[in-house]
Amino acid sequence: MDKPKVVLGVSGGIAAYKACELLRRLTESGHDVRVVPTASALHFVGAATWSALSGNPVSTEVWDDVHEVPHVRIGQHADLVVVAPATADTLARAAHGLADDLLTNTLLTARCPVVFAPAMHTEMWEHPATRENVATLRRRGAVVIEPAVGRLTGADTGKGRLPDPGEIFEVCRRVLARGVTRPDLAGRHVVVSAGGTREPLDPVRFLGNRSSGKQGYALARTAAARGARVTLIAADTALPDPAGVDLVRVGTAVELREAVLGAAADADAVVMAAAVADFRPAVYATGKIKKKDGQEPEPVALVRNPDILAELSGDRPRAGQVIVGFAAETDDVLANGRAKLKRKGCDLLVVNEVGERKTFGADESEAVVLGADGSETPVAHGPKEVLAETVWDLVAERLG
Ligand code: CTP
Numbered sequence: 526m527d528k529p530k531v532v533l534g535v536s537g538g539i540a541a542y543k544a545c546e547l548l549r550r551l552t553e554s555g556h557d558v559r560v561v562p563t564a565s566a567l568h569f570v571g572a573a574t575w576s577a578l579s580g581n582p583v584s585t586e587v588w589d590d591v592h593e594v595p596h597v598r599i600g601q602h603a604d605l606v607v608v609a610p611a612t613a614d615t616l617a618r619a620a621h622g623l624a625d626d627l628l629t630n631t632l633l634t635a636r637c638p639v640v641f642a643p644a645m646h647t648e649m650w651e652h653p654a655t656r657e658n659v660a661t662l663r664r665r666g667a668v669v670i671e672p673a674v675g676r677l678t679g680a681d682t683g684k685g686r687l688p689d690p691g692e693i694f695e696v697c698r699r700v701l702a703r704g705v706t707r708p709d710l711a712g713r714h715v716v717v718s719a720g721g722t723r724e725p726l727d728p729v730r731f732l733g734n735r736s737s738g739k740q741g742y743a744l745a746r747t748a749a750a751r752g753a754r755v756t757l758i759a760a761d762t763a764l765p766d767p768a769g770v771d772l773v774r775v776g777t778a779v780e781l782r783e784a785v786l787g788a789a790a791d792a793d794a795v796v797m798a799a800a801v802a803d804f805r806p807a808v809y810a811t812g813k814i815k816k817k818d819g820q821e822p823e824p825v826a827l828v829r830n831p832d833i834l835a836e837l838s839g840d841r842p843r844a845g846q847v848i849v850g851f852a853a854e855t856d857d858v859l860a861n862g863r864a865k866l867k868r869k870g871c872d873l874l875v876v877n878e879v880g881e882r883k884t885f886g887a888d889e890s891e892a893v894v895l896g897a898d899g900s901e902t903p904v905a906h907g908p909k910e911v912l913a914e915t916v917w918d919l920v921a922e923r924l925g
Contacts, residue, residue: 527557532605533548538687550694596627606638649687674777717744738761742757793846796916805830850874851875855878856880889906
């Protein structure tokens with residue numbers, strides 16, 4: 526079988542050196558990679574490096590090897606184009622259909638999925654011109670992954686770092702596996718909550734739960750690879766930040782509610798995969814609660830937390846928004862799931878059976894997705910990503 530053909534576009538930013546690692550991962554996992562740098566990219570990493578690492582010729586201009594018509598052929602034959610780093614200038618040229626070098630010609634002739642991994646200073650990323658260019662590219666079906674937050678070229682920090690090359694590779698792998706030119710969540714904004722809330726008792730203790738966050742993270746990653754702009758609202762989890770999503774960290778259910786309702790205002794879909802504590806301590810002790818000799822401990826009084834899923838479903842911030850909940854049940858799984866779907870008022874409810882070694886912390890799960898329209902979609906035991914893909918299939922169907 527032919528190796529999948531990947532074009533790695535590299536534009537002129539300091540993060541170009543990280544694209545060497547991405548190239549390595551792509552070639553080592555069996556892809557035939559043609560690197561197409563811009564002229565500015567070669568100020569950062571030279572053509573010899575790209576050529577040696579890819580095993581293919583490297584050129585920035587349309588005037589080399591003209592008899593092979595490279596400005597058309599490279600794009601036509603690609604199974605995937607990934608531009609990493611994508612500078613503000615490259616995004617602008619791509620959004621406006623300019624074709625003044627080999628990379629922009631390749632972007633115009635490519636009929637395969639295209640992934641952009643932007644990297645630039647925060648001011649450039651936030652500039653209305655860049656925002657509009659990114660929105661245009663997403664609307665047309667390109668996967669534009671969100672830059673990471675952290676140290677930038679100089680001493681400054683902020684949003685604009687190129688995500689970890691391993692994470693960009695994962696996005697490319699998923700996009701290639703789906704193989705669709707126009708991903709079904711392109712131009713959509715989705716909000717995913719993940720992890721378990723922590724409800725503090727005093728400065729050193731909290732009430733928590735066993736959610737690992739893996740299912741929510743799988744939902745965020747798969748949605749990004751399907752072209753969505755993703756806001757991931759993460760309560761407690763030990764997982765590394767996924768690439769290409771806007772990450773908001775929260776602690777308590779009340780903080781989670783505020784973050785979800787804020788992000789949901791312009792969202793097409795909200796998936797509540799977080800394990801939200803139903804109760805929190807009625808009183809937060811500002812000093813550590815100490816044991817007292819000869820005395821039994823005081824009981825901990827609890828109060829109800831807001832039900833975010835029910836609130837969102839009952840008062841949708843946006844018409845046509847699709848809302849998905851999760852339910853972990855131990856007995857009468859389907860009957861309890863149906864009743865919960867009705868009670869919460871959401872469109873879809875993913876029902877997991879929980880028990881010893883089931884669901885919490887595991888990499889795999891098994892579930893039934895219940896629809897408010899009466900549908901039932903079983904998902905066989907398998908990786909949490911498979912369940913995540915099924916959830917997005919059902920969401921995409923409902924978004925139409
Ligand atoms: N959820 C929420 N806000 C809460 C509790 C839960 O938004 N305060 C969401 C969860 O994110 C999940 C769904 O509701 O998507 C189901 O949560 P679950 O705790 O299983 O449901 P409960 O209503 O608490 O039902 P029960 O305790 O009877 O199982």
